[in-house]
Amino acid sequence: MFNTIKLFYGENQSQFGVLRLPESEKPSAVIVIIHGGFWQAKFNLEENNPIAEDLTQKGYATWNIEYRRLGEIGGGWTGTFNDVINAINHLTNIKETYHLDLSNVIIIGHSAGGHLALWLAARTVHKSLDYMFNELVVPIQKVISLAGVTDLKKMWQIHEAKGLKSPVSELMGGTPNEVPERYNIASPIELLPINVKQILVHGEEDKHVPPELSENYYLKVIEQNKHVNLVTLPDTEHFKIIEPTSRAWESVIDTL
Template identity: 55%
Template sequence: MDFFQSKFLYGKKQSQFGIFRMPRNTTNCPVVVTIHGGFWKAEYGLEEIVPLDEDLVRRGYATWNVEYRRIGENGGGWPGTFSDVIDAVNYLAFLKEDFPLDLSRVVILGHSAGGHLALWLASRWNTKQADQMENVLHTSIKAIISLAGVSNLEEMWRIESKGKTSNNVSSFLGGTPEEASDRYHLASPYELLPLHVRQILVHGGSDQEVPLDLTLGYYKKAIRLADDVGLISDSRSDHFDLIDPFSSIWLSSADSLKNIINS
């Protein structure tokens, strides 16, 4: 495959970097920012989503696969992880100085915990203010594609609390919904609806990691609030089929992405 690939640092911390890929001999190239999952934990990195990035480059997109501080790293969780993804997306302005990117066509695609961060970023584009994040998202977002995204943090906290000794959501936000209610409100896409950004929600019915009901509840609320949202689901697909470039549900996601970019 003929494409350019390089690592760039968007900050000074170890995990504040991304891998940029772009087809060669292209102009006005749309960009897909990809955010990996792994329940925000440091043992999971951006390698997970590389196959999708390579498939997206073959389809004619530039990709910016971003790493970020996670649970287990100094500064990971609230609010460091959130600040990192804002800074990573804003770094596209610097990449544009050297590469022919079309920043009017930026789509954020995230898987699992990365889907949560992708949806949350859409809320930052609407607010245009720093509040507790201390930095502002300056890059416009054309659409969000959430692949089994953790769209409702309080509900995910409840699910994880059943019969488990640890809770990823509590670790991520620094407390339970009762202990850190303000954080849950500011960090959970479900609480921030409507986002007023085009959203495609993709979820498999056989997902054992993030239940389909989480996305269905988010989708119903978004529709009720007249948000611009679409749903792709397949009863046979599991959590990881969504990031398999050869799966049928990914092909449906890629078709939706193409329609968004060309609209």
């Protein structure tokens, strides 16, 4: 059993998180969970409830965060980005009340949440960008990207090639040709190297975010002699990776 508490980190209806606490007398290590859905308002944090519950049952405090998304006032550039920073920073405000150990914070992000998780990890070294975004004050020790959008330009190109209207350009407020500087400071692959342990998990049958995005990111990190693990899962599609009863999720647990 565990306690579940909904807490707001801002005034907007989407600026909240759900904190789940294990039964423990000691301060709990924290895993921040960021959901996907290509940053669109029709998707929300409830998709990550099953894995949040599973991780809490395993002894972690989980902070499953919501953020302003495309289709909401303030969603997109730069509100979505600042929201995930503020959501994590809020842990400093609640750590004493809920006995949280912030010395070893892990972030798990799925799909578009994987993009935001890797981008947050890059914030620990790219302090020069604080003029545009809020400062991240909570240290991040590890980031786990589950079928993450590691390369915004590449994802936009994939959508364009399929004749789809890409949510990437809506998030960024323009295409890579129109606002190239934004892509350079928001796309994880452009922000390497970073000094945070990174783990990439991707299903080989993923039709939403092709596994080549994680593979290309992995190769670039390796070239820079930085620490990264890539776990590719056969016969695994996009959402199987966040099903607690699946073998794919067992592989994620192994990375912890």
